[in-house]
Amino acid sequence: MSPIRALIVDDSSVMRKIIERSLRQAGLDLTSVIEAANGADALALLDTHTVDLILSDINMPVMDGLELVRNLQSIERLRGIPVVMITTEGSETNVVQALSFGAKGYIRKPFTPDQVKEHVLPVLGL
Amino acid sequence: MTKAMTETNTMTPLADQSLATPIFDRTSWAQLLEDATREVFEIMLGTSLNACDPVASPRGGEFTALVGLAGNLCGVLSIRCSNQSACTMASKMLGVPAEEVGDDSFDALGEIANMIAGNFKGKLAGVGNHCMLSVPTIIVGTSYRTHSISGGITLEAFFDFDRKPFWVTLELHE
Numbered sequence: 001m002s003p004i005r006a007l008i009v010d011d012s013s014v015m016r017k018i019i020e021r022s023l024r025q026a027g028l029d030l031t032s033v034i035e036a037a038n039g040a041d042a043l044a045l046l047d048t049h050t051v052d053l054i055l056s057d058i059n060m061p062v063m064d065g066l067e068l069v070r071n072l073q074s075i076e077r078l079r080g081i082p083v084v085m086i087t088t089e090g091s092e093t094n095v096v097q098a099l100s101f102g103a104k105g106y107i108r109k110p111f112t113p114d115q116v117k118e119h120v121l122p123v124l125g126l
Numbered sequence: 127m128t129k130a131m132t133e134t135n136t137m138t139p140l141a142d143q144s145l146a147t148p149i150f151d152r153t154s155w156a157q158l159l160e161d162a163t164r165e166v167f168e169i170m171l172g173t174s175l176n177a178c179d180p181v182a183s184p185r186g187g188e189f190t191a192l193v194g195l196a197g198n199l200c201g202v203l204s205i206r207c208s209n210q211s212a213c214t215m216a217s218k219m220l221g222v223p224a225e226e227v228g229d230d231s232f233d234a235l236g237e238i239a240n241m242i243a244g245n246f247k248g249k250l251a252g253v254g255n256h257c258m259l260s261v262p263t264i265i266v267g268t269s270y271r272t273h274s275i276s277g278g279i280t281l282e283a284f285f286d287f288d289r290k291p292f293w294v295t296l297e298l299h300e
Contacts, residue, residue, distance in 0.1 A: 011261065012233050012237045012240075013230060013233050014230050014233040014234045014237055015233075015237055017220055018170070018219060018220065021220075021221065059258075059259060059261065060261075061261060088240050088241050088243070088244030088245070109170075109237075109241050109244065110165065110166045110169035110170045110245065111169065112169055
């Protein structure tokens with residue numbers, strides 16, 4: 001499996017750790033994991049870091065996950081990075097919005113490591 | 127829709143999503159709240175919760191997490207537990223010893239409240255698209271009082287977590 005650099009965006013530090021653990025349990029070879037507490041911090045990190053995958057919460061202060069995805073699509077260098085949303089906001093409206101903005105997948109909390117594997121590997125072409 | 131875009135989970139199937147306004151039924155909603163709580167603990171903590179006798183459970187708890195609901199379901203969901211229980215929950219979520227948890231116990235309790243609220247509203251027909259959740263708030267200590275919403279509805283669920291009481295309360299506007 002190819003080495004993966006991941007960005008995890010969630011205002012909960014506990015959830016960021018759980019997501020990272022789930023990615024490793026999914027069998028991903030994570031060479032680096034960077035973390036951000038909201039969309040604005042994530043965009044700032046992406047100025048200086050290159051990643052292969054972004055997992056993002058939706059409901060966050062400062063800049064939410066939907067706005068983050070929309071911003072990513074407007075930046076040519078970042079447009080191709082696959083984004084998977086992980087959130088408690090499991091409404092159909094949010095799913096449709098996230099996907100229409102460019103997200104490639106959607107996982108609802110609470111989630112199992114198997115669900116992370118099921119949703120993340122395909123967006124990486126694995 | 128690709129496989130990655132589909133949503134699968136091990137939770138109870140949703141009821142009919144076509145209705146826009148939820149119709150309150152105390153018995154079924156109380157059961158949904160209990161189910162939503164149990165599922166969060168089973169999936170995220172790998173722990174089964176036992177029902178607890180509310181009469182034998184002293185109210186209180188050193189840690190309280192609050193999550194607001196706004197939309198066609200308005201109110202506050204709160205969970206309460208002891209300091210030790212909050213540390214144990216964070217320990218189970220993170221897979222680390224309880225003594226290594228530190229301030230992550232606040233964050234873990236807030237996430238648990240958030241997931242219970244999200245899971246509960248997801249089980250109510252027509253609510254998911256029309257109800258938003260707030261970012262969780264954590265209260266530490268027991269010296270505070272909350273005032274119920276006037277004319278509102280209160281649902282409560284009582285559990286035994288790691289041999290200590292754990293309470294879930296949902297106060298809703300009628």
